[in-house]
Amino acid sequence: SQQGEEDPQALSIQEGENATMNCSYKTSINNLQWYRQNSGRGLVHLILIRSNEREKHSGRLRVTLDTSKKSSSLLITASRAADTASYFCGEMGGSEKLVFGKGTKLTVNP
Amino acid sequence: ETGVTQTPRHLVMGMTNKKSLKCEQHLGHNAMYWYKQSAKKPLELMFVYNFKEQTENNSVPSRFSPECPNSSHLFLHLHTLQPEDSALYLCASSQGDLGQPQHFGDGTRLSIL
Numbered sequence: 001s002q003q004g005e006e007d008p009q010a011l012s013i014q015e016g017e018n019a020t021m022n023c024s025y026k027t028s029i030n031n032l033q034w035y036r037q038n039s040g041r042g043l044v045h046l047i048l049i050r051s052n053e054r055e056k057h058s059g060r061l062r063v064t065l066d067t068s069k070k071s072s073s074l075l076i077t078a079s080r081a082a083d084t085a086s087y088f089c090g091e092m093g094g095s096e097k098l099v100f101g102k103g104t105k106l107t108v109n110p
Numbered sequence: 111e112t113g114v115t116q117t118p119r120h121l122v123m124g125m126t127n128k129k130s131l132k133c134e135q136h137l138g139h140n141a142m143y144w145y146k147q148s149a150k151k152p153l154e155l156m157f158v159y160n161f162k163e164q165t166e167n168n169s170v171p172s173r174f175s176p177e178c179p180n181s182s183h184l185f186l187h188l189h190t191l192q193p194e195d196s197a198l199y200l201c202a203s204s205q206g207d208l209g210q211p212q213h214f215g216d217g218t219r220l221s222i223l
Contacts, residue, residue, distance in 0.1 A: 030209050042114070042200055042214030043153075088153065092209050097166065100153040 006089055006104040014109050019076040021104040023089035026070065033090045033098065034063060034074050043088065046074075079108045113137040116201050116215035123191070124223050131186040131218045133201030140205065142184040143212065144176060147198040159184060188220075196222045 007022045031050045035043040047063045049056045056063045062075040090098040114135045144156040158166035159178040175187040202212040
């Protein structure tokens with residue numbers, strides 16, 4: 001089935017460290033999108049990477065895409081306590097439905 | 111301010127009640143979505159509306175009934191729900207093509223007694 005899987009499920013780091021989260025998906029995609037969700041809030045879009053792109057940057061965020069391995073990674077550099085949240089990847093395939101994984105819960109300790 | 115407003119934020123109802131969730135977007139988007147988020151499960155797409163027309167019903171039980179009177183408003187009518195329907199219900203909208211990023215509201219936390 002078309003469903004992204006984030007890895008790890010939970011990640012705890014110290015402020016200032018980098019955080020890397022991975023996402024694997026099963027089908028051919030048009031694009032892959034990363035979202036953040038703070039506790040008790042909705043999802044916030046971070047970055048969209050198209051199937052013909054390999055890397056994309058936005059501020060302290062760096063997303064890579066490897067279509068041969070059907071995987072993507074999200075790197076947050078110089079993490080802050082405010083980065084504490086759950087992070088989700090959503091795969092957008094031919095059906096044009098955005099299908100999410102279970103997410104990675106990131107905790108950044110001050 | 112996300113541009114997508116959901117009301118109420120919290121709802122507790124009995125299994126025989128009828129209630130409605132409301133979503134309003136102020137972003138000029140054409141597509142609107144309902145998602146269900148349960149603990150330890152991936153976010154589940156329920157319904158998609160594009161230009162007020164329902165384009166997706168992801169095998170959702172008939173006790174959930176969506177309504178989209180215009181491109182800015184989306185409702186989810188609830189009746190005779192089950193305890194397993196307790197979850198966070200999220201509304202989202204997107205611009206134009208369905209491949210665009212989605213903007214989410216903060217959800218309605220629904221508890222079924």
